[in-house]
Amino acid sequence: MDRDAAMGYAKAWAERVNVDVSTLKAGPDGAFFGDLGAPEVEFDPKAGALIVRGMVVRSAADLAARAEVPPLLDEASERDAAELAGGRLELAATPAHADEGAWLNLRRDFTDAGVPKDEFNEAVQALMAAAYGYRRGKLMALLSEANARRGA
Secondary structure (H helix, E strand, O other), X not given: OOHHHHHHHHHHHHHHHOOOHHXXXXXXXXOEEEEOOOOEEEEEOOXXXXXXXXXXXXXXXXXXXXXXXXXXXXXXXHHOHHHOXXXXXXXXXXXXXXXXXXXXXXXXXXXXXXXXXXXXXXXXXXXXXXXXXXXXXXHHHHHHHHHHHHHO
């Protein structure tokens, strides 16, 4: 996916939720990033991907410092794949929130510029619902499992 296609998808989502796409910030080599309502978007020109993130937990720096957490997130992403709307759990400081440290997000990379914009919008909506659902229904079990591994 190139920058123009990625921006087209970002604009389609922004129109759907009535937010101003001009709030996106420019990055190097044609990259852009920022919040468009609930989702955070980031275009990575090197990967040719429009990355969309739904926040599961803000201020997750304590989790980022724990060695047992990243492999657990990978396992949970595989185990719970059917409930994650094509996304995967990610613990990272992102360009849009770099000054806030790591967040736990549900991340999906969109690389196919041939997807109709209404399908993209539905996929983003599903990702946001999945992030909320994970926070409400699975997060405590995930944190308990991380604590059990830490104590092992």
